[in-house]
Amino acid sequence: MTSTMTRPRAEARPGRGGFGRLLHAEWTKFRTVRGWTLSTVGAVLIICLVGLLATAPASESHPNGSSALPVGPDGEAVNDNFYFVHQQLRGDGTLSVSVSSLTGVVSTGPTDSKAGLAPWAKAGIIVKDSLDQGSAYAAMMVTGAHGVRMQYNYRHDRAGRSGAATQESPRWLRLRRSGDTLTGYQSADGSRWTEVGHAHLPGLSATPQVGLFVTSPSVKEGTGTGTGFAPAVATGSFDEVSLGGRWTDGSWQRGQVGRDAGTSGSYTQDNKGGATVSGSGFRVTGAGDIAPVVAGPATSGVRTIENFLVGAFAGLIIMAVVGAGYITVEYRRGMIGVTLAASPRRGRVLVAKALVMGSVAFAVGLVAAAVMVPFGGVRSKANGFPVLTVPTATELRVVVGTGLLLAVASVFALGVGTILRRSAVAITLVVVGMVLPYLLAAASVLPDGASEWLLRVTPAAGFAVQQSVERYDQVVTVYAPSSGYFPLAPWAGFAVLCAYAAASFGAAVVLLRRRDV
Incomplete structure (x- = not known):
């Protein structure tokens, strides 16, 4: 068993x-x-x-009286306000220029001002998809206190060869377009060029606006009651403007991109931008900023x-x-x-x-x-x-x-x-x-x-x-x-x-x- x-x-x-x-x-x-x-x-x-x-x-309101801010290619709110001397570029080409001086004026009251330059005042050359605020762009520029820079699409910033130490004049800038790629260069003499960087702008227009620009954000100042922001305006002198590629008939257009200074509050009531012919170049005055909008005292409302x-x-x-x-x-x-x-x-x-x-x-x-x-x-x-x-x-x-x-x-x-x-x-x-x-x-x-x-x-x-x-x-x-x-x-x-x-x-x-x- x-x-x-x-x-x-x-x-x-x-x-x-x-x-x-x-x-x-x-x-x-x-x-x-x-x-x-x-x-x-x-x-x-x-x-x-x-x-x-x-x-x-609330009692405060936005400086523009507007309920909308421009939006950049990456979806963020941006300032896109500057004075622009421009032409259309058909296809590929280059723009070179010498920036011989950059000066500024800072408001000290409703009717008073003093000489002064915002650290991020900018004078340079730009390739911009269109004149619409928030459109894609790439730019080479001289700044008030941060040397030569290449910036594109508002958020991206790259220092030139010598960074903030580059303060000699004149300073030569160049932008070259090849398809959707923009390459920026700088030079001390207009002969030997150093690449600063490049930007890829997908879908860039076949006929973008290209030219000279000046802008200046408000200036941060220490006051007796805390930190304030004073309106500021900058003026840049551009010499020996050189064009290469298929441009329009050669006539320069000029005008303000954005009807005011955006959230930077840089324009005073009686001091607007403008441009005059100066020798073989231009003398351009502008204010505002080309940059992302940030929160803070300068963006009241x-x-x-x-x-x-x-x-x-x-x-x-x-x-x-x-x-x-x-x-x-x-x-x-x-x-x-x-x-x-x-x-x-x-x-x-x-x-x-x-x-x-x-x-x-x-x-x-x-x-x-x-x-x-x-x-x-x-x-x-x-x-x-x-x-x-x-x-x-x-x-x-x-x-x-x-x-x-x-x-x-x-x-x-x-x-x-x-x-x-x-x-x-x-x-x-x-x-x-x-x-x-x-x-x-x-x-x-x-x-x-x-x-x-x-x-x-x-x-x-x-x-x-x-x-x-x-x-x-x-x-x-x-x-x-x-x-x-x-x-x-x-x-x-x-x-x-x-x-x-x-x-x-x-x-x-x-x-x-x-x-x-």
Whole structure:
């Protein structure tokens, strides 16, 4: 007689299905608590309501009285305002010129001015797709204090051979077009040329506008009440203009690109641009700028998309209250023992709570941002305030980043609540560590140095993920938290918040496993 031996069946272990049931139980617990559900809806509403205040009519207005800004090839708002002496180039060709001088005048009052040159005043040659603002271009130029430069499509800037040290006169510049490629050169004598760089402009017109330009942004000045920006105008002298290639009949046209100085505020009422023939060249006066628009004191009346999300801090406070209470209420009511008895693996319980809390907070931030960014833009423009246009990828990062900001902040609050077991103390710690530094920095309560330090080392660094404005070396403004500029890059600042959340959550898991309930 033979018998068959069977291996004992292994004891079932909780697997993904078990965690799924735990996750469902935590979600059911969350949605059946009326206060938490109402708080979630209230967070969306408060973000939108506070954001509406940023779109309300105000006493200040945009310098142009316009509700739209030119948009460059890369999708960003740009200044494109300068005086232009130009012809059409048919096909390929070159333009060479000697810049013999660059001088300037700075306004000191409504009717007074003094000699002075803006560091980023520009005089040079440009190949521009059309006379429309925001069209593609490449330019070689002499600047007020930064030497010879090649710039193209507003965002791109490259220093010439000697950088800012190149101040000798005359300075020779050349642009050569070959298809969609523009190559810039500089020379000290007009005979030996050094390549500065090249730019590829896809779809460049077969007959672009080519010629001489001068522009000058406003000048940053220290005053007794802080930092101001004074209107400035520049004048460049161009000699020995040399053309090569198939040009028009040789007659030069002249005029202003852009009806004023854009957001740079460089033109005074009585000092407009112009050009006169001077020997074999021209003497050209202009103001404005060819560069991206940035936030700051020089762009009064221009709004950014993060202005419409200023209410995120209020929504974050609400979600921090919910996040901390999601665990502390169980301690207060003695329910934590039941929860852990049903799911003995305590770390999994806290992970499930974090996933539920983080997902809800992410949805709150995402929905509020997805509503307010387009609605705020429409409302601002209807009230006569232009909105700083940004590339689609940047706008998407701001919207999704707002959701991530609230999600990680709520997990941070959940971790702190687990550690302290008291809602009031946990909420106070999160608000003081995250929201208070942000408000102090944004409201200019602290000096710029102190504000930047707080936004580097505290959880408030996470708000950087909402920043849409960029820094550009070739654009002068006040790059400070009060103007919307965080000291860390968007994802770097968000990583600081994530580090705080990970530390608090890790400590919470360890303590939850070791302590009595």
